[in-house]
Structure formats: C-alpha cells, structure tokens
Amino acid sequence: MADETDHITTNLGNGADSAPQIALISQYVKDLSFENPNAPAVYQWQDQPQIDVQFNIGAERVGEDVLEIALKIEVKAIAPQGTAFAVELLYAALFGMRNVPEEQVQPFMLAEAPRLIFPFARRVLADAIRDGGFPPLLLDPIDFGSLYLQQAQQMEVTSGEPAGHA
Numbered sequence: 001m002a003d004e005t006d007h008i009t010t011n012l013g014n015g016a017d018s019a020p021q022i023a024l025i026s027q028y029v030k031d032l033s034f035e036n037p038n039a040p041a042v043y044q045w046q047d048q049p050q051i052d053v054q055f056n057i058g059a060e061r062v063g064e065d066v067l068e069i070a071l072k073i074e075v076k077a078i079a080p081q082g083t084a085f086a087v088e089l090l091y092a093a094l095f096g097m098r099n100v101p102e103e104q105v106q107p108f109m110l111a112e113a114p115r116l117i118f119p120f121a122r123r124v125l126a127d128a129i130r131d132g133g134f135p136p137l138l139l140d141p142i143d144f145g146s147l148y149l150q151q152a153q154q155m156e157v158t159s160g161e162p163a164g165h166a
Contacts, residue, residue, distance in 0.1 A: 020100045022108065027093035027117055030070060034128050035086040042084050043133060049077035049084040053139065059109035067095045067105075069113040071121050075129070075137060085132055091121035111148035118142060 036042065058070040070092040077084040095113060097105065118141070126136035 018099055021098045022100060023096045024116065025066065025094040025096050027120055029124055030092045031088070031090035032124065032128060033088040034132050036132050038082050038084065045079050045081050047079045047081065049079040051137065052076045055142070057110055057114050062094070065096055065098050067097060067109060069093050069095060069109055069117065071114050071117055073121060073125055075125065085129065085134060087125060087128055089121060089125050091117060091124060093117045107148060111145045114144045
C-alpha cells in the first residue's frame with residue numbers, strides 16, 4: 001500500500017499552479033456625468049422624452065496578469081422642448097487572469113466581463129437619473145455574448161479570415 005502512495009505522489013508534478021484562473025479584483029465608477037440643462041422647466045414638460053442609449057466596451061492590460069474592463073454607457077433623453085437629461089457613465093473593473101489561453105482572453109474581455117459588471121453599472125446609472133429628479137431608467141439586460149459573436153462574424157466577413165487567426 002505504501003508503494004501505491006509513493007507512485008501517486010511522484011505523478012503529481014512539481015506543485016506549479018497551471019490551471020486557468022480569472023478573478024474579479026475590484027469594480028468602480030471611473031467617470032460619471034449627469035446633465036440636467038433645462039431644469040427646472042423640464043419638470044413641467046408633459047411630453048415623454050425619447051431615450052437614446054449607447055454602449056461601448058474598452059479593455060486594457062494594466063499589469064502582467066491584470067486587465068481593466070470599462071463599460072461606457074451614454075443615455076440622452078430628448079423631448080420636443082429640448083434635452084431632458086444626459087448621462088455618461090464609465091464603469092470599470094479589474095480582473096486578474098493567470099494561465100488563460102490567449103484565444104480565450106478576448107471573448108472574456110468583450111463578452112463575459114461586461115456581463116458580470118453590467119448589473120452594477122445599471123444600478124449606478126438608475127440612481128444617477130433618479131437623483132436628477134427623473135424616474136429611474138432600468139436598462140434591459142444585454143446579451144454581450146451574442147454581441148461579441150456578431151462582431152466576430154462581421155470581422156471575419158470583412159477580413160476574409162476566421163476571427164482570431166493571423
């Protein structure tokens with residue numbers, strides 16, 4: 001029986017940590033701007049404003065094993081009388097990554113990481129709009145995975161090569 005234990009121990013390797021790991025280190029509001037250019041008259045307007053929402057995802061290596069993923073959300077509410085409000089939010093998170101295959105880094109940065117931080121950004125945005133004197137805007141969940149796949153397919157069609165290949 002001791003022989004079996006010795007045999008198992010010798011096959012365990014040198015103790016190196018080679019499993020892929022991703023961890024959320026921190027998340028934070030990087031920039032927040034709320035404009036209410038027509039206050040106090042805007043609170044008397046009867047027309048419902050048209051809401052325009054734009055998203056952008058940024059990713060940057062800030063260390064050897066650390067990535068910053070930033071989700072930028074811009075919302076403008078425009079009524080016939082003028083702009084009701086405009087909000088810009090840059091919400092970011094730091095992720096630690098080790099031993100992740102290179103072909104999996106970009107899908108994580110542009111699909112999974114934004115999915116993880118979106119609910120927190122959505123809450124900050126809703127609170128800012130509510131604090132500006134308007135009903136909170138609760139954005140519908142976004143399927144960042146599908147958006148990433150659509151963008152990858154467009155890049156493949158444009159370049160004529162499969163996405164991720166040089």
